């Protein structure tokens with residue numbers, strides 16, 4: 001289970017960031033008093049536009065950065081009090097952290113497997129299972145930098161699942177992938193969910209959220225503005241698809257037509 005209780009993340013901006021953001025305010029509230037609960041056996045989707053605070057939220061859950069306020073429990077462990085325990089439980093995929101391009105997929109998989117203290121025979125069977133599913137067996141000896149975008153993303157996914165984590169946290173998992181590769185990734189997320197894992201993803205792709213998420217949290221300007229399964233969100237916004245629901249909520253927050 002993931003439980004976020006009143007999480008706020010405020011970044012301090014340097015002069016360059018202030019200039020880029022055209023602001024004189026030296027701080028940016030990326031996430032504002034966010035609470036949510038995600039449970040095993042579901043795919044929870046954090047849906048929001050660019051800059052909404054999705055990546056920040058997932059990074060805080062994954063112990064990469066610290067929330068400014070609030071508490072986050074992952075499988076019962078608070079992220080700031082027991083970060084190592086949290087890291088054992090999760091697999092975290094984000095576009096910002098890439099596998100070292102100089103090494104082969106095989107090497108990276110074994111390296112992270114050994115970091116997680118996985119016995120060699122288990123590591124071998126895990127590799128066989130994941131590399132076969134993602135079709136990377138024939139490429140596993142190649143350096144990451146020699147792989148296509150899709151293949152590199154599938155390799156990154158395999159590596160972050162090496163320890164068979166009970167909680168899978170994927171930041172924009174299909175970003176930049178063609179439709180075939182994206183489908184193999186989303187099908188695997190469904191398989192993980194069906195195996196009883198908790199999967200939490202961020203996305204700005206409405207159709208992806210509609211198709212694969214059991215529950216969706218819509219986040220705009222760092223605030224959760226709606227949550228529920230698709231049916232509940234459409235009912236609450238009196239709309240017929242998620243895109244319309246999103247714009248309804250967006251207009252409420254931002255004003256305008």
Ligand SMILES: Nc1ncnc2c1ncn2[C@@H]1O[C@H](COP(=O)(O)OP(=O)(O)OP(=O)(O)O)[C@@H](O)[C@H]1O
Nearest residue numbers: 011012028030048049050051052053054055056057
């Ligand atoms: N390290 C940082 N320092 C300062 N501001 C940051 C930092 N990281 C993110 N931000 C700002 O916080 C806000 C939320 O960013 P975040 O990356 O969490 O959003 P997002 O919903 O994941 O967006 P995207 O889809 O564009 O990745 C944005 O305004 C962003 O510019």
